[in-house]
Amino acid sequence: MYIFPTRKDQAMKLYGVPLSVHTRKVQLALRAKGIDHDLNVVIPIMPDTLPENWARLSPTGLIPVIEDGDFTLPDSGAIIQYLDAKYSETPVTPADPRLRGRAIWFEAYMGAFFRDVMHPLFHQRVVAPMRGGTPDTAVTDNALSNVAPRYFQYLEGEISGRWLVGETATIADISVGANLVLFHYLGESISAGRYPALSGYFRQLLTTPAFVEQLEAEAPFTERMGFSQAGLAA
Ligand SMILES: N[C@@H](CCC(=O)N[C@@H](CS)C(=O)NCC(=O)O)C(=O)O
Structure with a gap:
C-alpha cells in the first residue's frame, strides 16, 4: 500500500x-505524486517578480x-529526478531499464520541441507584444507549418496505448502534456484528422487527476493573462 505524502505544514516552494511549460511539468509531477507545494510567482522577463537571491x-x-x-x-x-528519489513510492520515472531510457528520451524530445516550436511561438505571440513589438509571422508560420509537424508525426507513430511508455503515467506523458497545454493556450490545436493517436492520447491525458487539478489551479492566473482553456475542453 502506498502512503501518499501530504505535508501542508512544510510544503515545498x-x-x-x-x-x-517547465513549471507546469514540475507541478504535474508533484500532483501525480501527491506532494503539496506553494507556487511563488517568478516571471524571468519581469525583473520586479524576481526574488532578491x-x-x-x-x-x-x-x-x-x-x-x-x-x-x-x-x-x-x-x-x-530529485522528487522521484525522495518520494520513490510514487515514481514518474520507470525502473525498468528500457522504459526508463524511453521515458527520459521523450522528456528530452519535448525539450527540443519546446526549443524549436513553443519558444518561438511564445516569444512572438506573447513576449514581443509585451515589449511593444509585433509578432513575426514568418517565424510562427515556420514553427507551425514546417517544424511542429515533424514532432507530431514522430509522436503519432510512438503512441500505442493510454501512456507513451509502459502501463503508467511517466515523465514522458508529463512532458508532452505540459507542452501541449501551452500550444492550446496559444490558440493552436492537434489535428484529430492528421494525428488521431496523438490527439486522442492528449485528450485522455487531460482527464487524469493530475491534469484536471493542474488546469483548475492555473486557470485564474492564465485567464487573467488573457489565455483561454476552451481549446482544452472535452
Ligand atoms: N531546461 C530547463 C528549461 C527551463 C526554461 O526554458 N524555462 C523557461 C520557461 S518555460 C524560462 O525560464 N524562460 C525565461 C527566459 O527565457 O528568459 C528546465 O527544464 O527547467
Missing part, C-alpha cells in the same frame, strides 16, 4: 509561473526552481 537560486535565470527546506534545485528535469 516552487518558483515559476503557471503559463511556463534569484541569481543564486537560478544560475541560468530560468524557471522553475524548488526550495525544499534548506535545499534548492533548478531545472525541471533535475527537480523531477
